[in-house]
Amino acid sequence: MCEELEYAELLDRAADTEDPYERMAIMAAFVISGYSSTYYRAGSKPFNPLLGETYECVREDKGMCFIAEQVSHHPPISACHADSNKFTFLQDVRWKNKFWGKSMEILPIGTVNVMLPGFGDHYEWNKVTTCVHNILSGRRWIEHYGEITIRNTKSSACICKLTFVKGNYWSSTVNEVQGFVMDQEGKVVRRLFGKWHEGLYCGVPPSARCIWKAMGSMPTDYELYYGFTRFAIELNELCPEMQDLLPPTDARFRPDQRHLEEGNVEMAASEKQRIEDLQRTRRKWQEENGIKHEPRFFKKVVDANQRERWVTNNTYWELRKSPGFINMENPNLW
Incomplete structure (x- = not known):
C-alpha cells in the first residue's frame, strides 16, 4: 500500500492548486500513478501479511509519515494511514480472486480516500480490476482494467471518470488510460489520456501537456529483485538507528x-x-x-454511507515516542 505513495508529490501539487478542475486532474494523475509500480511484478507473488503485522514509513524527503496494519485474517484486510502537512491518505484493502484457467483476476473492494485540508477537500475513488495473465505457463503479464470515478465528497464542482482500457499484450492500447473531468453541469473541462506505467497527459495530441511521468530507469538487475522500483527497494531498508524505534511486528523484521x-x-x-x-x-x-483479535492501531467505524471502514486510532506515533515500542509488551508474530 505504501508503494501507492511513490508519487506523493502529486498530492502536494494538488494541495497548492487553486483551480478545482486542475486539482482534480492532478488527483487523477496520482490515482493512476499508484499502478505504475506493478508493471514488472507479474512474476512475483507477495508475502501474505500476518494478522497484526505492521509497517511504518517515515519519508522526510516527501514530508510524509505512513502506518499500515493487517487488521483481519478472514477476510484478509489491510488498513493504512498517511499524513503530511498538505494531505491525509487512507484506505483499507480487501479483495476477491477469480481464476479463469490461465489467468487470475483480483477484484478490489472498498475505496481510497485523500483529504486536502487547505481546501477542505475529501476525494474518494474505487479501484479497478487487476488481472495476471499466463499464470501457469508462458510470459506472465499484468493488466488493469475497468472504470474509476473520483469524487470530492465536500464539493460538487466536478468529478473525474477514468477508463483503464482492456486490451492484450501486443495491442497498441495495452495499459492505456482515458478520462475526463466534468463540471457540475456535465460539461467536459479536462480531457485526460496516457498509460498507467508511463504517464498522464491533459488536452488533445499533439499539444497536450504532461501532468505526470513515471520515473525513467529501473534499478540494476530489477528482474532478479522481483521487479521492485527504486522506491520499493528503499521501503524495506532496516537501518541500525531504526531497530529500537520500530515495533517488532514491523514487516522489516x-x-x-x-x-x-x-x-x-x-x-x-x-x-x-x-x-x-x-x-x-x-x-x-x-x-x-x-x-478475539483486536488491532492495535486501527479501529472499525461505519461511515455516513453505512459502510464499514478501518481508520487509525491515532495511537501509533504517540506510543512510538513514549514509552517507545522497545519498552512495551508486543505480540510475537515470528
Whole structure:
C-alpha cells in the first residue's frame, strides 16, 4: 500500500492548486500513478501479511509519515494511514480472486480516500480490476482494467471518470488510460489520456501537456529483485538507528522476507512455513479460549454511507515516542 505513495508529490501539487478542475486532474494523475509500480511484478507473488503485522514509513524527503496494519485474517484486510502537512491518505484493502484457467483476476473492494485540508477537500475513488495473465505457463503479464470515478465528497464542482482500457499484450492500447473531468453541469473541462506505467497527459495530441511521468530507469538487475522500483527497494531498508524505534511486528523484521532479499531462497521458504504454522497455532489457541483479535492501531467505524471502514486510532506515533515500542509488551508474530 505504501508503494501507492511513490508519487506523493502529486498530492502536494494538488494541495497548492487553486483551480478545482486542475486539482482534480492532478488527483487523477496520482490515482493512476499508484499502478505504475506493478508493471514488472507479474512474476512475483507477495508475502501474505500476518494478522497484526505492521509497517511504518517515515519519508522526510516527501514530508510524509505512513502506518499500515493487517487488521483481519478472514477476510484478509489491510488498513493504512498517511499524513503530511498538505494531505491525509487512507484506505483499507480487501479483495476477491477469480481464476479463469490461465489467468487470475483480483477484484478490489472498498475505496481510497485523500483529504486536502487547505481546501477542505475529501476525494474518494474505487479501484479497478487487476488481472495476471499466463499464470501457469508462458510470459506472465499484468493488466488493469475497468472504470474509476473520483469524487470530492465536500464539493460538487466536478468529478473525474477514468477508463483503464482492456486490451492484450501486443495491442497498441495495452495499459492505456482515458478520462475526463466534468463540471457540475456535465460539461467536459479536462480531457485526460496516457498509460498507467508511463504517464498522464491533459488536452488533445499533439499539444497536450504532461501532468505526470513515471520515473525513467529501473534499478540494476530489477528482474532478479522481483521487479521492485527504486522506491520499493528503499521501503524495506532496516537501518541500525531504526531497530529500537520500530515495533517488532514491523514487516522489516520478517525473517522469511529478509532471507529472500539476501538470496537465501531455501531458508526463506523454511521460515515462511514456520511463521504460517505459528499463526495457525496462535489462531487456534485464541479460538479455543474465546479470545478475539483486536488491532492495535486501527479501529472499525461505519461511515455516513453505512459502510464499514478501518481508520487509525491515532495511537501509533504517540506510543512510538513514549514509552517507545522497545519498552512495551508486543505480540510475537515470528
